[in-house]
Amino acid sequence: MIDMADPSFAATRRVEQVDGGYVVFVKPPPIIGELPERHVVLTNDQYQRYLLWREGPLMIQEALPELTDSQREILMTGLDDAIFDKIADGSDE
Numbered sequence: 001m002i003d004m005a006d007p008s009f010a011a012t013r014r015v016e017q018v019d020g021g022y023v024v025f026v027k028p029p030p031i032i033g034e035l036p037e038r039h040v041v042l043t044n045d046q047y048q049r050y051l052l053w054r055e056g057p058l059m060i061q062e063a064l065p066e067l068t069d070s071q072r073e074i075l076m077t078g079l080d081d082a083i084f085d086k087i088a089d090g091s092d093e
Contacts, residue, residue: 008029008030008031009029009031010029011026011027011028011029011076011077011078012026012027012078013025013026013027015047018041020043020044021041021042021043021044021046021047022041022042022044022047022050023039023040023041023042024039024040024041024042024047024050024075025037025038025039026038026039026040026074026075026076026077026078027078028077028078028079028083029077029078032079032087035078035079035083037078038074038078038079038080039074040067040071040074040075042064046064046066046067049063049064050063050064050075053075060072060075060076
């Protein structure tokens with residue numbers, strides 16, 4: 001049985017405050033392999049809505065509709081388009 005609480009299934013996050021907002025860094029889950037950390041820059045308002053999504057009352061597309069699908073994917077999983085497509089396609093190229 002797979003234990004989804006296992007940390008190898010979770011992306012790791014760190015946040016840095018910058019002038020005018022925050023940078024959210026997300027590293028993909030270790031189970032996917034050793035992949036680089038990605039980041040998304042958020043305004044103060046977007047960061048507050050990001051926290052609402054992380055706490056659970058909102059879906060990410062409700063909390064941050066102005067972000068691209070790619071930016072939201074990075075916030076959720078740490079995967080950029082190229083890596084997500086490669087994993088979803090199952091290719092090794």
